Amino acid sequence: MEKNETRPCTLSAEKEIVAVARKDFPALFDSLWANGFRILGPTLGEGAIVYDELHGVDDLPSGWTDEQDGATYRLKKRSDEALFGYNVGPHAWKKFLFPPKLRLWRAEASNNGLNIIEEKQTEQKFALIGVKACELKAILIQDQVFLGGEYADPIYQNRRKDALLIAVNCTQAGKTCFCVSMNAGPRVESGFDLCLTEVLAEDAHYFIVEIGSEQGAGIMANVPHSNQTQGAEKAIQAIATNTAQQMGRVMDTENIQALLQDNFEHSRWDDVASRCLTCANCTMACPTCFCSTVEDVTDITGDHAERWRQWDSCFTMDFTYMNHGHARASAKSRYRQWMTHKLSTWFDQFGTSGCVGCGRCITWCPVAIDITEEVSAIRANQTGGKPASSSL
Amino acid sequence: MTVKRKPKLAVWKFASCDGCQLSLLDCEDDLLTVANEIEIANFPEATRAVIKGPYDLSLVEGSITTPRDAERIVKIRRQSKYLVTIGACATAGGIQALRNFKDVKDFISIVYANPEYIDTLKKSTPIADHISVDFELRGCPINKYQLVEVINAFLNHRKPAISPHSTCVECKLNGTVCVMVAQGTPCLGPVTHAGCGAICPSYNRGCYGCYGPMETPNTKALSRRWQDLGVEKPDLVRAFRGFNAWADPFRKESESHE
Ligand code: SF4
Ligand code: SF4
Ligand code: SF4
Numbered sequence: 001m002e003k004n005e006t007r008p009c010t011l012s013a014e015k016e017i018v019a020v021a022r023k024d025f026p027a028l029f030d031s032l033w034a035n036g037f038r039i040l041g042p043t044l045g046e047g048a049i050v051y052d053e054l055h056g057v058d059d060l061p062s063g064w065t066d067e068q069d070g071a072t073y074r075l076k077k078r079s080d081e082a083l084f085g086y087n088v089g090p091h092a093w094k095k096f097l098f099p100p101k102l103r104l105w106r107a108e109a110s111n112n113g114l115n116i117i118e119e120k121q122t123e124q125k126f127a128l129i130g131v132k133a134c135e136l137k138a139i140l141i142q143d144q145v146f147l148g149g150e151y152a153d154p155i156y157q158n159r160r161k162d163a164l165l166i167a168v169n170c171t172q173a174g175k176t177c178f179c180v181s182m183n184a185g186p187r188v189e190s191g192f193d194l195c196l197t198e199v200l201a202e203d204a205h206y207f208i209v210e211i212g213s214e215q216g217a218g219i220m221a222n223v224p225h226s227n228q229t230q231g232a233e234k235a236i237q238a239i240a241t242n243t244a245q246q247m248g249r250v251m252d253t254e255n256i257q258a259l260l261q262d263n264f265e266h267s268r269w270d271d272v273a274s275r276c277l278t279c280a281n282c283t284m285a286c287p288t289c290f291c292s293t294v295e296d297v298t299d300i301t302g303d304h305a306e307r308w309r310q311w312d313s314c315f316t317m318d319f320t321y322m323n324h325g326h327a328r329a330s331a332k333s334r335y336r337q338w339m340t341h342k343l344s345t346w347f348d349q350f351g352t353s354g355c356v357g358c359g360r361c362i363t364w365c366p367v368a369i370d371i372t373e374e375v376s377a378i379r380a381n382q383t384g385g386k387p388a389s390s391s392l
Numbered sequence: 393m394t395v396k397r398k399p400k401l402a403v404w405k406f407a408s409c410d411g412c413q414l415s416l417l418d419c420e421d422d423l424l425t426v427a428n429e430i431e432i433a434n435f436p437e438a439t440r441a442v443i444k445g446p447y448d449l450s451l452v453e454g455s456i457t458t459p460r461d462a463e464r465i466v467k468i469r470r471q472s473k474y475l476v477t478i479g480a481c482a483t484a485g486g487i488q489a490l491r492n493f494k495d496v497k498d499f500i501s502i503v504y505a506n507p508e509y510i511d512t513l514k515k516s517t518p519i520a521d522h523i524s525v526d527f528e529l530r531g532c533p534i535n536k537y538q539l540v541e542v543i544n545a546f547l548n549h550r551k552p553a554i555s556p557h558s559t560c561v562e563c564k565l566n567g568t569v570c571v572m573v574a575q576g577t578p579c580l581g582p583v584t585h586a587g588c589g590a591i592c593p594s595y596n597r598g599c600y601g602c603y604g605p606m607e608t609p610n611t612k613a614l615s616r617r618w619q620d621l622g623v624e625k626p627d628l629v630r631a632f633r634g635f636n637a638w639a640d641p642f643r644k645e646s647e648s649h650e
């Protein structure tokens with residue numbers, strides 16, 4: 001480590017950096033539990049690294065990684081015992097903050113009319129551990145969707161307000177990763193309570209921990225750590241640079257908002273429509289997609305009713321069904337809506353991109369449709385067509 | 393409150409295995425409520441008592457395979473305010489529609505000692521080919537919760553909350569890891585109508601397409617992917633020729649690989 005380096009230069013001048021040995025890592029879990037958190041994080045399940053409740057450090061996918069490409073995901077053994085040596089998998093954190101299926105309220109008929117029974121919100125605080133840079137960015141994007149503007153979503157708000165975010169810097173990138181193109185990684189920059197960088201050297205295994213909030217500092221107070229972290233910032237940077245060089249995909253985002261708007265009738269949309277299954281996997285897997293539908297159910301007596309919310313997608317027909325019929329009847333219009341929203345109209349709506357380059361839509365599309373490839377195809381041959389004023 | 397007349401429900405059987413009707417019997421607690429709220433006017437699987445029509449709601453199971461049945465369904469339609477078909481036989485012709493791909497006379501001479509007694513149509517066809525149908529509930533067998541939902545919706549004059557999107561949506565809502573992507577297992581889920589709750593993928597198997605084609609099935613694109621996964625043409629034909637073989641998108645897809 002370099003002698004004359006004083007405080008590591010990080011993005012926030014106050015950000016503190018400490019180091020935790022692998023053997024002391026379980027203390028982090030103990031500290032989280034002691035502070036009333038339910039720990040949610042990566043674990044092995046159904047042939048993949050999924051997100052679920054963790055009951056100890058042993059639940060982490062120690063020594064496992066993944067290999068991904070369009071429509072392919074395979075678990076692989078690593079040659080080391082890294083706890084976070086994988087890229088993003090089939091689940092996104094939105095499953096905890098914006099649950100796939102949720103009852104909103106119930107109602108019962110009574111002699112004096114209808115009694116609305118409010119649903120009890122979860123009181124447990126979540127600690128999300130293992131949030132990658134692209135995923136943290138996706139959470140910040142969903143924050144804007146659900147909490148920005150005039151109306152906040154109370155369910156999201158309740159789950160999010162006490163959530164502790166423990167991010168992890170990626171030490172490798174997968175074949176479908178392109179966070180660099182989307183300016184969303186691979187280094188975690190802000191928005192976290194704690195950020196871990198896992199270091200595996202010859203005979204050392206430890207974590208560099210950046211402390212991003214007071215709450216994060218409070219958690220670390222009970223975890224044995226060392227303050228001897230000169231050079232840590234450099235080490236993190238070196239890992240990030242190395243990871244950035246491994247991006248499996250690239251997207252040229254220059255002027256992308258206009259590119260898609262100006263090529264509304266491009267022949268590539270027909271081409272992708274011939275391949276797209278309109279199955280909705282991409283939207284369900286995407287960490288920023290936020291659409292849902294609300295359904296009322298009654299029982300046969302008609303005395304009990306329930307209102308449910310569940311994830312929906314711009315790829316389903318019911319989603320845009322209105323009294324005149326389907327607003328986006330063709331597969332072409334549905335794929336175009338999805339991609340144009342992610343990369344272009346999201347800016348108009350929320351002031352950011354709707355894509356963080358996590359690559360899930362590429363990996364989990366059963367027929368390997370690749371958003372980066374679709375963008376390049378349109379860019380390469382801009383045959384265009386402005387939006388027809390009547391078509392959606 | 394005014395005392396309502398109990399709506400009359402009839403269940404009718406055509407060429408089928410009775411499995412879908414049994415789903416109604418399988419509703420247990422719900423069935424008791426159903427029985428309290430509606431008058432079961434005709435349901436041979438459950439009771440021999442028959443109450444004359446007209447009926448508020450007819451549930452029709454099975455496909456049309458004989459000239460007599462083709463006439464019978466027309467009479468049932470006339471007596472029914474709403475008519476809902478249930479199951480793959482009634483909505484797509486069922487597994488017995490496999491005969492539609494061959495000459496039925498060849499089967500008759502092999503199977504029956506006295507083929508001259510057999511009076512059958514050349515094809516097994518869905519009910520909607522013969523009469524107008526108010527709603528088709530898919531599945532082989534149907535999902536009992538969906539059945540209760542449909543009965544419920546018709547009796548309360550509302551649209552049934554039955555989604556025609558892909559089975560993949562159910563996998564994703566359940567958090568099931570895609571077997572096609574993570575294991576290379578061929579799966580019909582992307583072209584299959586939701587409804588079962590994506591049971592097979594949650595048991596590590598590909599979807600068999602029991603609920604028939606989803607709303608906008610791109611079978612051609614899925615077949616290409618199956619071929620990349622190593623599935624040969626004869627197996628593709630077989631995959632699309634299950635309980636919903638005669639449903640148009642599946643029929644065309646299987647024929648294109650023959
Ligand atoms: S569009 Fe695709 S790559 Fe972009 S955030 Fe969504 S799933 Fe990830
Ligand atoms: S896209 Fe970037 S941050 Fe996300 S998993 Fe890949 S390398 Fe990590
Ligand atoms: S792009 Fe892929 S995942 Fe998305 S709807 Fe089309 S086929 Fe399904």
Ligand code: SF4
Nearest residue numbers: 560563570571579581
């Ligand atoms: S397992 Fe089958 S049904 Fe489930 S998401 Fe994958 S392709 Fe779709």
